Amino acid sequence: MQRRTKIAVLGAVLLLVTGATGSAAAYGTDGHPRQEAAALTGTAKLYRAAGDDITFTFDAHLAAKDHDNPLDATGTFRWSHYAANGEGGWAKARVDCLVTGGKVAVVSGVITDTDLDGVKGHRVGISVHDTAGTDRLGYSWAATENMGPKDLPKCISSAPFERVKQGTGDFRVVPWQPDF
Known part of the structure; x- marks a missing residue:
C-alpha cells in the first residue's frame, strides 16, 4: 500500500x-x-402465606434533561391489596420524586385515585430492590396506621423488606448518576 x-x-x-x-x-x-436519567418500571405481586393478593405496578421516570433534580420525576404507580376473603382496596399515585442507585429505587407520590377511605391526597413512598433472584419491596406506611401522615416528605420509604412472589417480579431500575 x-x-x-x-x-x-x-x-x-x-x-x-x-x-x-x-x-x-x-x-x-x-x-x-x-433517554432518561433514572427509571422504575414493572409489576410484581408480594408473597403472603395467607394468600393475600397484593400487586404493585410502577411507571416512574426522570428525563435526561432533568438528571440533577429527582423532584422533576414523572409517572404513576399503583397498588392493590385484597385479603383471601376479597376485602381490600387499591390506590394510584402521581410520582413527585424518584431516586435510584444501582438496583435500588425510592419513589414517592400523592394518591390521586383510590377506593380507600381518607387517603386521597396523602403522599406515600415505596422502595424497590431489583435483584437477579427475588425482587424486594418496602413502603412508607409499613410502621404507621393506614397510609401514614399526609405530610410525608418526598422520596421517603422503608427499606425493601417484603419478598416478591416467585416468578412475578419484573422490576427494572435505571440507576441515577447525578453530576455532583
Whole structure:
C-alpha cells in the first residue's frame, strides 16, 4: 500500500473507533439509547402465606434533561391489596420524586385515585430492590396506621423488606448518576 492510502485507511479507522466510543456513552448497558436519567418500571405481586393478593405496578421516570433534580420525576404507580376473603382496596399515585442507585429505587407520590377511605391526597413512598433472584419491596406506611401522615416528605420509604412472589417480579431500575 502506498503511504497516502495507509494514512487514509488509518484515519477512517480512527474516525470509526472514536465515533463508536463517543456514542457508547449515550447508550445504556443494554445497548439502547439512554433517554432518561433514572427509571422504575414493572409489576410484581408480594408473597403472603395467607394468600393475600397484593400487586404493585410502577411507571416512574426522570428525563435526561432533568438528571440533577429527582423532584422533576414523572409517572404513576399503583397498588392493590385484597385479603383471601376479597376485602381490600387499591390506590394510584402521581410520582413527585424518584431516586435510584444501582438496583435500588425510592419513589414517592400523592394518591390521586383510590377506593380507600381518607387517603386521597396523602403522599406515600415505596422502595424497590431489583435483584437477579427475588425482587424486594418496602413502603412508607409499613410502621404507621393506614397510609401514614399526609405530610410525608418526598422520596421517603422503608427499606425493601417484603419478598416478591416467585416468578412475578419484573422490576427494572435505571440507576441515577447525578453530576455532583
